Amino acid sequence: MAQVELSKISKSYGSSPVLQDIDLRIDDGELVVLVGPSGCGKSTLLRMICGLEDITGGELRIDGVVVNDLPPMQRGIAMVFQSYALYPHMTVRGNMAFGLKIQGAGKGERETRVAAAAKALHIDHLLDRLPRELSGGQRQRVAIGRAIVRQPRLFLFDEPLSNLDAALRVKTRIELARLHRELAATMVYVTHDQVEAMTLGDRIVVMHEGRIQQAGSPLDLYEHPANRFVASFIGSPTINFVGAIVLSASARRVGLQLENGAVIDVPADGSRLQVGARVDVGIRPEHTSVVDGKELSRVPDECRFDGEVTLVEQLGESHLIYLRMAGDVELVSRSPGHTRVRIGDRIALRAEVERLYLFDSSGIACRRLASPVLEAA
Amino acid sequence: MSQISHRTRRAAGIGRAALVHLTLGGYSLLVLCPIVLVVLNSFKTREGIFDSPLGLPTSLTLTLSGYVKVLGNAAMGHMFLNSAIVTGVSLVAILLLGAMAAWGLTEYGFRGNRLLSLFLAFGIMVPIRLGSVAILQTMVALNLVNTLTALVLVYIAQGLPLAVMILSEFIHQVPQELKDAARCDGVGEYRIFFQVVLPLIRPAIATVAVFTMVPIWNDLWFPLILAPSEDTQTITLGVQQFIGQYATDWNGVLAALSLAVLPILALYALFSRQLIRGITAGAVK
């Protein structure tokens, strides 16, 4: 297995920069997920690691060796493409054996390895079929099998699940995780789906507009997003933002007045902030709850949001409430189970102050102090 | 170490590019040379043509006398008109009737649909010329010998099979929802065809137009058999006869050839991108 190091990697097409300042280290056996919206450069970065795209600047090292100019095969890499890219005119067996044939493996060795990989992926009964006779999920496995069979140092996955239907996606995701554990392989995985990223990755790298926004473990990104973008990218439904003015700031607490008038005290490192500055408070929908009518009077003003319900979505295991408050500020709240709340009701939401996020005017996060401190990336 | 491999990779890349360009360029030269030679020499006097066929016309040898002779030949203009009429009318008919037939075959299921498609497709493989004996007899019976109408009818029959096949392929790709939506709105079948489907298959129509137009314009066989009279000669036939007549008048012959090439070159320069896009888009199927 391999250790990968990207130092100051950049990429431009002509004069337009596509990737800038990419610094990343991937340890042996890690599954790193590159995630971000369309156009953020994640696929380009993957293809550069693979060798399908030139590296304009910076160095790429695999196991300590600079591989910028090596063709893909010499980098010891296998890639699974989004559209699977199976050879239409070869059987499953042929598809899986092609790479081995090029490497010069003998017939016996090819047979053994293909059979083993096919068995592991439950496609051994399909070995003599052509790709067009297979379902999407089966083709997916053949593509993975083709990669496994070559026993590469590094696996690359380019949005492999996006062409599958929802149910199959979940199933295959679990299998990929199992595969990673079994092979103990170094894998780089690209997706735009943050749920995939959170569930699969040992570490997640959030990218936006050609730069790395943050790299860290899934929980780290959830609890300590580096900026507004990461905070709103991770978590579903998206985090709520409420504007606020700084009333007081210290290294341990920040006093704020929110847009809806409430005055709260957040446990965060506000040493960078100035009094009177405009900031954003982040409230995750799952950290809010509807205040029971009986408790209304007992909820301190400082973490209470009153408003009118504009929409209710019942998902069965949870429900979403969309609230419009004074000043036309909207909040989304998520709670478990069913609800009797209806559109038009005037209700109050309670937010847990300790779980609030704070972002300065340029979007950078202020370190939260109350939530569990996890290992830094 | 990476520096060296970078350089060798570059060198290999350049070497390969050189080979590619050598081959493509070489063959392009082979393609262009004859044409350039003809056009170049059409501007020279007889002596110039023979003494230095490969050279540019000098002040001594430059002449337009060939062109004057050809252009002065009034019949040329008439023949050009004949070609234009025959090609134009045939083309419009092939496109319209072909599109209608393609629509009829793709959209409506009726008994014998497949058989009819096969029947038409047969015409692609089997050359229409084989039936020339009977075609001429028919034209004689209909009193259409030596008329442009005869040519038009035959060319329509010749061009329909391929047109129907290509257009069917494109009509197939028109999204079902569009047609269904129109029908839900109560739009009649004719209007759906003319106002919804036809505009959507414009690229296909352009492709078929070019593919059909060129063989008709350049055809020698049917003008020879059905309409060889002076009055109805097409430009292709006309140039052929002209060359046969003035075989030794090199100057005039080269001028005639150059003139014949020019309209095609001009049209091609205008439409080449469309044509190639059309071919590569779907005609292969």
Place this chain on the structure above:
Amino acid sequence: MKQKSGWHVLVFLAPAVLIYTAFSAWPLLATLRLSLYGTDDTGAVSFAGFANFHRLMFDDHWFGAFRNAMVNNLEFFAINSLVQNPIALLLAALLSLRGVRGATTYRTVLFLPTLLSVVIIGFTWQLILSPLWGVTEKLMTAVGLGDWFGPWLGQESTALTTVSLISVWQFVGIPMMLIYAALIAIPDEIVEAAAVEGASPWRIFWSIRLPLILPTLGLVNILTFVGNFNAFDLIYAVKGALAGPNFSTDLLGTLFYRTFFGYQSEMGSATMGAALATLMFLVILVGVGAYFLLVQRRLQRFAL
């Protein structure tokens, strides 16, 4: 999803089907039928069974002409198949490579001869190859091949080959375009996957791209076959209806023309012409049939 039928279906289909039937399908059938009739010296036509075919096959004069044309046609097809199609493949393969500068220009130029009238091409090449003008001779001497030059178009031994090569020059554009379209239809990711697996560009061409364009290559070959066995225009433009020297450039198409219209002293015979046309039809039918039955089905696995 097919719609219900109605009168409008008839309106859409009728004009095309009528014209096609009247001027393409029916004439073919009528010709086939006419081949079973004979013309006597007065010009009257009467049923004669297979007499015409008998004459074509067993009468020395007729069979000689037919066999000559048939053999020439086969040679014509062979040259086209072996020269035109590989060149087309090579050009298309080069054009489809990524990053070839000026590819569009090349494509445009290479397709040009296909558009030119056969008259232009025929005569242009006649001029160029003519010993009188001497252009070719001069060029060949310049590269040291002067001894090889000869009046190729006028020599019995070389005329057919020369005309075949002129035909290749003209028509290379069409198979080139078809093969090019098929090559660029191969999804990039498949080629990339092969590259990642370590295949060299040569290996990629042989193992991946070539197999995937086999259906198109098959199509190109059958189109060449049909076109070649129908060829007439170029021979007529270069050599005239007599297809000299000494019938060495005579193809089935020119033989058909002469049989039907007559030439010089011999009178044309519609019935013999029809018989010849029938034979040509059978040849084409056998060729196309063999292709569809034997080759096409096996090529199905290579369709994308």
